[in-house]
Amino acid sequence: MSINIARYSKLISPKDTGHNEEREEKLLERCPPGHEGTKLVDIPATILDASSAIILWYLLDTLTDATQKEIWAASDLLAPMLKKTVKVDGIWRTNQEWFKPSSENDVLTPGCINLSLAWFQQGHENQLDLEVSASLKGASSEKILKAIARPGAIAMAVLRVMHPEQYWAGLQAFSSLGEKAESKELPKMSETLQYWTSVFNSLSVICNQQTPNHRDHLSIPECLDILTMVENYSNARMSMPSLQLEFRYDLGCMIGFSGRIVRHGVHAAEGDWIAWAWYMRDSVHIYAGVTWCGWARVDYKQ
Numbered sequence: 001m002s003i004n005i006a007r008y009s010k011l012i013s014p015k016d017t018g019h020n021e022e023r024e025e026k027l028l029e030r031c032p033p034g035h036e037g038t039k040l041v042d043i044p045a046t047i048l049d050a051s052s053a054i055i056l057w058y059l060l061d062t063l064t065d066a067t068q069k070e071i072w073a074a075s076d077l078l079a080p081m082l083k084k085t086v087k088v089d090g091i092w093r094t095n096q097e098w099f100k101p102s103s104e105n106d107v108l109t110p111g112c113i114n115l116s117l118a119w120f121q122q123g124h125e126n127q128l129d130l131e132v133s134a135s136l137k138g139a140s141s142e143k144i145l146k147a148i149a150r151p152g153a154i155a156m157a158v159l160r161v162m163h164p165e166q167y168w169a170g171l172q173a174f175s176s177l178g179e180k181a182e183s184k185e186l187p188k189m190s191e192t193l194q195y196w197t198s199v200f201n202s203l204s205v206i207c208n209q210q211t212p213n214h215r216d217h218l219s220i221p222e223c224l225d226i227l228t229m230v231e232n233y234s235n236a237r238m239s240m241p242s243l244q245l246e247f248r249y250d251l252g253c254m255i256g257f258s259g260r261i262v263r264h265g266v267h268a269a270e271g272d273w274i275a276w277a278w279y280m281r282d283s284v285h286i287y288a289g290v291t292w293c294g295w296a297r298v299d300y301k302q
Contacts, residue, residue, distance in 0.1 A: 001243065057257070145192065178190070220292065
């Protein structure tokens with residue numbers, strides 16, 4: 001693409017949540033992707049910018065049927081917490097975005113929750129975070145963390161290929177959190193670290209929710225988020241209007257991109273679905289004393 005992702009990122013302010021259509025039109029005019037109209041991507045792809053920085057990875061059939069079943073089972077354990085999601089005027093709200101139910105007769109519990117290994121270091125962005133954090137303090141916390149362990153390890157392995165520099169930064173943060181948990185006597189963090197298997201410090205679990213086009217303002221600009229969807233659905237699309245692209249969001253696929261920079265949303269899925277989004281919050285890296293990584297590049301060298 002003709003866009004330069006580093007320059008484009010400097011135009012994105014913390015106020016650019018992706019909901020202001022007029023603002024988004026101006027950004028698109030200033031930094032066009034280099035092609036006319038919206039293109040549908042339905043084959044494995046790596047999207048590069050003008051400097052050969054990697055904007056996005058799109059991988060099909062990444063998760064086996066067995067792994068998809070593990071994700072469903074882990075999400076089912078979280079159903080009691082999903083019911084605590086705040087609903088206002090028919091719309092679901094979390095600390096980042098608004099989620100609208102696809103149906104009033106969903107088989108899966110509709111909602112969205114966030115899990116992290118360092119909630120207290122993130123300043124509790126909202127009350128829902130506090131509820132989820134409290135829910136993980138009980139006897140079920142170990143069971144939940146073990147249930148997400150293998151999918152978390154797979155996401156970590158995928159990141160090792162997609163963005164090695166981010167992978168190492170995540171490992172450094174994980175190690176630093178362990179040292180701080182010991183030195184500052186934070187037993188809950190130490191307990192969580194025993195079972196947390198991913199270099200990502202946060203996970204959002206979204207069930208039967210369509211998400212409007214938005215940006216994740218708490219994510220790190222240079223870091224890739226890894227998203228996937230499972231269950232029994234069809235015709236799902238991941239839209240990225242800032243790149244004028246749409247992706248088939250098929251069962252078991254993985255999409256890695258900067259949720260902070262690239263405006264995105266999920267629409268028009270039919271059936272029941274569970275989306276998992278692995279990401280890194282800057283507040284955790286700041287607390288851990290980890291410096292930012294650079295942009296993912298095709299010419300990365302160890």
